[in-house]
Amino acid sequence: MTAPLIGARVQRKEDYRFLTGAGMYTDDVALPGQAYAAFVRSPHAHARIKKIALDQAKKSPAVLAVYTGADLAAAKVGGLPCGWLITDVNGQPMKEPPYPPLAQGKVRHVGERVAVVIAESLAQARDAAELIEVDYEVLPAVVDPVKAKGAPAIHEAAPDNACYVWALGDKAAVDGAFAKAAHVTKLDFVNNRLIPNAIEPRAANATYSRAEAGYTLYVASQNPHVERLLMTAFVLGLPENKVRVVAPDVGGGFGSKIYLYPEDVVVTWAAKQLNRPVKWTAERTESFVSDAHGRDHVTTAELALDRDGKFLALRVRTTANLGAYLSTFASCIPTILYATLLAGQYTTPLIYCEVTAVFTNTTPVDAYRGAGRPEATYVVERLVETAAREMKLDPAGIRRKNFIRQFPYQTPVALCYDTGNYEATLDAVMKMADVAGFKQRKEESLTKGKLRGLGYACYIEACGIAPSNVAGSLGARAGLFEAGEIRVHPTGTVTVFTGSHSHGQGHETTFAQVVADRLGLPIENVDIVHGDTSKVLFGMGTYGSRSIAVGGTAIVKALDKIVAKGRKIAAHLLEAAEADIEYDRGVFKVAGTDKQKTFGEVAFAAYVPHNYPLDKLEPGLNENAFYDPANFTFPAGSYVCEVEVDRDTGATQIVAFTAVDDFGKIINPMIVEGQVHGGLAQGIGQALTEGCRYDSTGQLVTGSFSDYAIPRAGDVPLFKLDTRETPCTHNPLGVKGCGEAGAIGAPAAVMNAITDALGVKDLPMPATAQTVWRSMHKAA
Amino acid sequence: MHAFDYHRPSNVKEALALASRKDEGRYLAGGQSLVQAMKLRLSSPTDLIDLNAIGDLKALKAESDAVTIGAMVRHAEVAASSGVRKAIPALASLAGIIGDRQVRHMGTLGGSLANNDPAADYPAAVLALGATIVTDKRKIEADKFFKGLYETALGPGELITAVSFPVPKRAAYMKFKNPASRFAIVGVFVADFGGKVRVGVTGAGPCAFRQADMEKALAAKFAPESVASIKVKADGLNSDLHASPEYRAHLITVMAKRAVEAAMK
Amino acid sequence: MSVKVSMKVNGKPVAADLEARTLLVTFIREHLRLTGTHVGCDTAQCGACTVLMNGKAIKSCSIVAMQAEGADILTIEGVAKPDGTLHPMQAAFKENHGLQCGFCTPGMVMNALDFAKSHPDPTEEEVRDSLEGNLCRCTGYHNIVKSIMAGARAMAGKP
The missing domain is CATH 1.10.150.120 ([2Fe-2S]-binding domain)
Structure with missing residues (x-):
């Protein structure tokens, strides 16, 4: 008999290797005959390439090859595809300009790859890369998305630099509601551009075997199967069966390692040309200019209310910066994952959102932790808090007045929430955060020369984009299911193969808990394998907090098949009817008797089928399943942030942060808390310290950790967390997902707190000390 | 990093001889700035003359009237030195907040001064304490050492061997950190020598400088209110993403006030 | 220029001929193949490369290997007990x-x-x-x- 594992704080199976230096990240992989790549990158945001002089580089010591865009074009290497087709307001497909892995004719952002040098050592590759002389004709650049229309065209395919104008909702009805509203709250703001900065830089190491006529690519990726599919089918035109993609230990992703990147394509292609393994690992300064960035919305948002504070309508206009090229999922972030979340936790009956997505001379923008949902939450929660202040209503009270209370709930922006209890998380967070005692704390702070403020955020998230056919009708060019396989070994131990990928989330533990719990086995008898296309049957990978809800469910479905087959085998072994066999915690029993076979005995019988119904049943005990969810899951929660602002310097300190989340059923509370902590820190980073900045010529001003401040230990407090639980209604585990919640809810909570402390309507993010000081200075 | 030749002299004489032969050579102290710059290929010396094996540069002597610190003494050693903590506690605590723990285990006083980063901490203390920079050739007054952005009074090949800090009656350092680099956006070191007060400011200008108005006001009365209303001119102060000249000017006053408060505790 | 470097890493004496510009972290990762010490940035901010040199934490990306000549270096691989028990x-x-x-x-x-x-x-x-x-x-x-x-x-x- 084993204790239940679902819901237990099980320590992680993966920790030992990470704590002893035995992890194997992509850059740790050293292959026989290893060669090294260094990329030459554009120093200009927008320029025509007149000439590239390669002679010196080619003659440099130990150089194996130098390639440019011309070499790739000659080899018919294609451009990078975009995985989501958005149809614009006029029914036209979005503009999809080519995205060549190495620049052809023009460069469109600082850091774009112009050439690659491959040499015997990394130092030699870099030495040679310096010798490449590129003659540029510099062109005018545009970095501000609002100025993109009308700026010189970046792509021929998009003469006005617009990729699409897209809208959701009934504009006329919304405008009508605004005309009659008792109160309208309006905010103009920028959702600041962020640079993901997983601590492991991106890396790729490709090798080609002439004997097998096949490639192996080790790559820091969140979804190796998607990487393989995109690279083989769309870019290199290779047979998928001849390409193995391995995403070994990956040091954080946060979205930035979802995408197919040019460097991955180039090293893979070059490995065959040179018949040598070719490795590239980003230096951090390369990461800053070449990893897909996040957010970067310029928004005007308006909320119409009646005189009692009931929401009547929401109107949002956003210009979204896509950067210089369409990254893999760029197009769906400011649309499908943004506008659909604008109902938040509220019954707002009418919502209209219009999004203009533009190209600029900046690094491509794509999903970053939360992806669209933090932007939506920021719109809704800043508006709601501001409306409460303007109407002199209690900010918690105005939220309660508008909470959705009946489920399922169909929002006016396409989603149907299956379940939730928003009042419960708000009640809990207010108690935990001692909102009642805030007034007194505010007075105490004042005696120390500090302004104290309190802010709420009540967020909604949508995890596990689904179902595939609906997503397909909205433009998705990929499936959105997940795959899992349960391989039971003859002695009854289990290896699980999942298409989800773990890069910090702890799947090796959480998924093992699910399997061990369901089968009634010790957790030591269950191992999880992920991240290798040659081992895992298929997978869509990890993004959008989908792993447990979609990947976990695929595993559960495969488990059900294992138990079903096990019952057939047990029925035979126990000479009973299959209908009478029950499975309970590791034992197949004949109901109402003491006749039983253990899981191990049944597994053994399946692999040594001497006493086995071979006429009716295949031997072996191995099942797989593909799961395509019926709907998104909808985690939600309520956050309260308290800040102290130093009146002299403008420095803001988060003095308390309380979060109560509803993630449905929780498999491992320890891991879930860790996910929330990390998300909160990234959300606090967006609000307080992180802001990607380009100068007007397109040079990245925040190009290293010396200028771009991701939170350090001293920037965040100990967090106070709790959960409430409304199980998801449409997956067997009742789970919703937790990976992005913190990053979604935190920015609005922090900014609501700072604006409360200062008594101002709005403040730009990041609210650095200087920004806050300026605001106080202006007020004074 | 570009290729270079590496040398490891065992005494000052050898180091100087190497420097005189290698025009494009650089002394390597802790390497916490130089190696970084070389990695980013912003600096490409032909030769590195590593001072780590020179014992003479590692002495630390705290006496009642002065603290003398060898050029190769690490920040962490200064921070932990009981002698420094007793004689000039503000200097020890300044050394204890340079960079981060790991940087403090490598970075040296001499390296910091020779590099003269506009946002480094030590220059504020050197100026405010009226320290003397001792080189292989001469003794340089603090006021004549810092010449501009990354520019000092050191001649080609001239090597800092030690720095001598007079012991003040009381002193304190206050630093407002850059949220990303953790260097000083503004750092103010205030030293009271009993009737004579010196105020050193770092992070705010092209190199560290003294703040005369504050020195005068504090000499008249060493109290926070003496500086609180002094408005520093923003002209010529640094401007970057993190702080405008106006904001830096404001922070000089705030940090000075807080330094005086701390010195009086 | 090639230089000879020798030091103790995780209690074992090691020596090599290196290019002078070899960083300590490169020596540890590429030459000794101790890949538990990581490189997360190029501006000495992230600390993923931290090792102990003569007992003190330093950033191995911020010094050349020759600066560790004769030193005692401890990396993450040398922290657990020889039998594998975690520290x-x-x-x-x-x-x-x-x-x-x-x-x-x-x-x-x-x-x-x-x-x-x-x-x-x-x-x-x-x-x-x-x-x-x-x-x-x-x-x-x-x-x-x-x-x-x-x-x-x-x-x-x-x-």
Whole structure:
């Protein structure tokens, strides 16, 4: 008999290797005959390439090859595809300009790859890369998305630099509601551009075997199967069966390692040309200019209310910066994952959102932790808090007045929430955060020369984009299911193969808990394998907090098949009817008797089928399943942030942060808390310290950790967390997902707190000390 | 990093001889700035003359009237030195907040001064304490050492061997950190020598400088209110993403006030 | 220019002919193939490359290998007992879920080992200060702080 594992704080199976230096990240992989790549990158945001002089580089010591865009074009290497087709307001497909892995004719952002040098050592590759002389004709650049229309065209395919104008909702009805509203709250703001900065830089190491006529690519990726599919089918035109993609230990992703990147394509292609393994690992300064960035919305948002504070309508206009090229999922972030979340936790009956997505001379923008949902939450929660202040209503009270209370709930922006209890998380967070005692704390702070403020955020998230056919009708060019396989070994131990990928989330533990719990086995008898296309049957990978809800469910479905087959085998072994066999915690029993076979005995019988119904049943005990969810899951929660602002310097300190989340059923509370902590820190980073900045010529001003401040230990407090639980209604585990919640809810909570402390309507993010000081200075 | 030749002299004489032969050579102290710059290929010396094996540069002597610190003494050693903590506690605590723990285990006083980063901490203390920079050739007054952005009074090949800090009656350092680099956006070191007060400011200008108005006001009365209303001119102060000249000017006053408060505790 | 370097790494004497420009971290990772020491940035901010040199935490990306000539270097691979039992600081990280993706972890543990020697029962604030030179993007530092507080106490033999 084993204790239940679902819901237990099980320590992680993966920790030992990470704590002893035995992890194997992509850059740790050293292959026989290893060669090294260094990329030459554009120093200009927008320029025509007149000439590239390669002679010196080619003659440099130990150089194996130098390639440019011309070499790739000659080899018919294609451009990078975009995985989501958005149809614009006029029914036209979005503009999809080519995205060549190495620049052809023009460069469109600082850091774009112009050439690659491959040499015997990394130092030699870099030495040679310096010798490449590129003659540029510099062109005018545009970095501000609002100025993109009308700026010189970046792509021929998009003469006005617009990729699409897209809208959701009934504009006329919304405008009508605004005309009659008792109160309208309006905010103009920028959702600041962020640079993901997983601590492991991106890396790729490709090798080609002439004997097998096949490639192996080790790559820091969140979804190796998607990487393989995109690279083989769309870019290199290779047979998928001849390409193995391995995403070994990956040091954080946060979205930035979802995408197919040019460097991955180039090293893979070059490995065959040179018949040598070719490795590239980003230096951090390369990461800053070449990893897909996040957010970067310029928004005007308006909320119409009646005189009692009931929401009547929401109107949002956003210009979204896509950067210089369409990254893999760029197009769906400011649309499908943004506008659909604008109902938040509220019954707002009418919502209209219009999004203009533009190209600029900046690094491509794509999903970053939360992806669209933090932007939506920021719109809704800043508006709601501001409306409460303007109407002199209690900010918690105005939220309660508008909470959705009946489920399922169909929002006016396409989603149907299956379940939730928003009042419960708000009640809990207010108690935990001692909102009642805030007034007194505010007075105490004042005696120390500090302004104290309190802010709420009540967020909604949508995890596990689904179902595939609906997503397909909205433009998705990929499936959105997940795959899992349960391989039971003859002695009854289990290896699980999942298409989800773990890069910090702890799947090796959480998924093992699910399997061990369901089968009634010790957790030591269950191992999880992920991240290798040659081992895992298929997978869509990890993004959008989908792993447990979609990947976990695929595993559960495969488990059900294992138990079903096990019952057939047990029925035979126990000479009973299959209908009478029950499975309970590791034992197949004949109901109402003491006749039983253990899981191990049944597994053994399946692999040594001497006493086995071979006429009716295949031997072996191995099942797989593909799961395509019926709907998104909808985690939600309520956050309260308290800040102290130093009146002299403008420095803001988060003095308390309380979060109560509803993630449905929780498999491992320890891991879930860790996910929330990390998300909160990234959300606090967006609000307080992180802001990607380009100068007007397109040079990245925040190009290293010396200028771009991701939170350090001293920037965040100990967090106070709790959960409430409304199980998801449409997956067997009742789970919703937790990976992005913190990053979604935190920015609005922090900014609501700072604006409360200062008594101002709005403040730009990041609210650095200087920004806050300026605001106080202006007020004074 | 570009290729270079590496040398490891065992005494000052050898180091100087190497420097005189290698025009494009650089002394390597802790390497916490130089190696970084070389990695980013912003600096490409032909030769590195590593001072780590020179014992003479590692002495630390705290006496009642002065603290003398060898050029190769690490920040962490200064921070932990009981002698420094007793004689000039503000200097020890300044050394204890340079960079981060790991940087403090490598970075040296001499390296910091020779590099003269506009946002480094030590220059504020050197100026405010009226320290003397001792080189292989001469003794340089603090006021004549810092010449501009990354520019000092050191001649080609001239090597800092030690720095001598007079012991003040009381002193304190206050630093407002850059949220990303953790260097000083503004750092103010205030030293009271009993009737004579010196105020050193770092992070705010092209190199560290003294703040005369504050020195005068504090000499008249060493109290926070003496500086609180002094408005520093923003002209010529640094401007970057993190702080405008106006904001830096404001922070000089705030940090000075807080330094005086701390010195009086 | 090639130079001869020798030092002790995890208790074992090692020597090599290297290009003078070889960083200590490159020597450790590429020559000794001890890949537990990581490189997360090129501006000495992230601390993933932290090792102990003569007992003190330093950033191995910020010095050339020759600066460690004759030194005693400890990397994450040398921290657990020879039989594989985790060091109390490593165990504290595991027990407190002080790591997620694991990439910053070796640097965190190495820095904490050094810090804990002088701080047998550190406060939360002292621990946060000690992490000025170590970046983590996964944990929000919450459980790292708890791990180091617990690990330091365990090293000092306190409950």
